[in-house]
Ligand code: FES
């Protein structure tokens with residue numbers, strides 16, 4: 001591919017029916033440009049958590065795709081988001097990661113904008129613009145739609161995109177398992193870890209949607225270490241994956257969910273501490289709050305303290321481990337990872353501290369599980385630099401045909417956890433967004449695809 005794209009060619013890149021993916025989707029620069037327009041230009045993208053900007057004048061700098069975005073708390077308590085780009089000559093007007101301010105002043109020539117984005121001051125205005133400056137029209141470009149969902153703030157450029165909750169669909173049920181455990185909701189604790197990895201963003205986002213399968217092998221050594229108890233000599237006699245039997249083989253059931261490009265996976269466990277990645281205060285906290293959470297969310301979600309999730313396209317999180325992350329695209333071959341630690345607002349401070357430590361230890365930039373994951377993606381990206389390697393389609397057909405709708409209250413299209421149902425749905429949604437200009441057609445394509453899965 002590369003050069004000018006015929007959208008009809010995109011359909012063939014993602015053969016979801018047969019489970020085949022053409023490697024160009026991870027490497028092609030023309031496809032990447034189209035992604036910025038049609039995926040990042042019109043899906044709901046996570047901006048920040050409300051707890052990060054509690055007071056008027058608080059702001060948080062982030063990105064929508066590659067576009068720098070300022071999210072700012074207004075005087076009336078509402079939240080607005082703006083393109084972080086001076087209207088004069090395109091300079092960035094805000095550089096701090098976050099803070100509190102009355103104005104964003106461009107460092108180039110000094111134009112100054114209020115927290116509502118309006119252009120307040122132009123140095124030497126009278127002499128520099130003798131015919132008058134159009135200050136009313138030269139405010140920061142405002143993100144068309146900003147909406148919160150239980151503390152998470154999302155932005156969208158496109159007026160025709162379905163409303164946030166419709167866009168989330170059944171994924172909201174899975175997200176509520178993190179956001180709605182206790183009446184006070186959630187907060188972000190600590191700062192944001194930010195680092196770059198040399199791979200396409202879709203490897204990360206899709207894996208968090210769909211791939212529990214890798215954990216058996218890629219995380220085997222970590223599981224061996226964490227799963228071992230002082231009085232347990234199983235690590236000496238069993239392979240690492242076997243050491244993990246308590247989670248992966250003794251769970252009553254396990255599912256993968258996939259719909260509208262979103263995905264999730266988890267095991268049905270029997271005790272509220274079935275998460276080997278956390279310990280100490282965090283595990284105790286989960287046990288202590290179990291009855292309350294069960295009352296609010298039901299047993300399945302109260303027990304769900306492990307599991308992976310992606311809300312299409314780039315918001316991922318892990319239950320229990322409390323990591324929430326965004327995969328910001330940085331060209332076809334690079335991703336900027338932003339990892340937040342999210343936990344219940346009502347958790348005591350020492351538990352919040354423990355959450356932060358455990359999320360950092362496992363999934364910070366040097367986290368032992370993070371390293372296991374990203375090494376795979378980075379190596380695949382390197383392999384795909386080869387001409388021959390790029391001719392071989394990836395096989396994404398695990399669990400094909402096993403999709404069903406459950407009757408136990410777990411919503412949406414599901415399959416066994418070790419499948420690639422959510423991956424096929426993720427790439428199909430991606431392709432349909434690139435192909436169709438109208439959201440109506442995107443939704444129709446998704447509906448038709450999903451109807452076939454469970455007919
Ligand atoms: S680019 Fe901002 S004031 Fe000139």
Ligand SMILES: [Fe+2]
Pocket residue numbers: 214215218219369372373
């Ligand atoms: Fe992993």
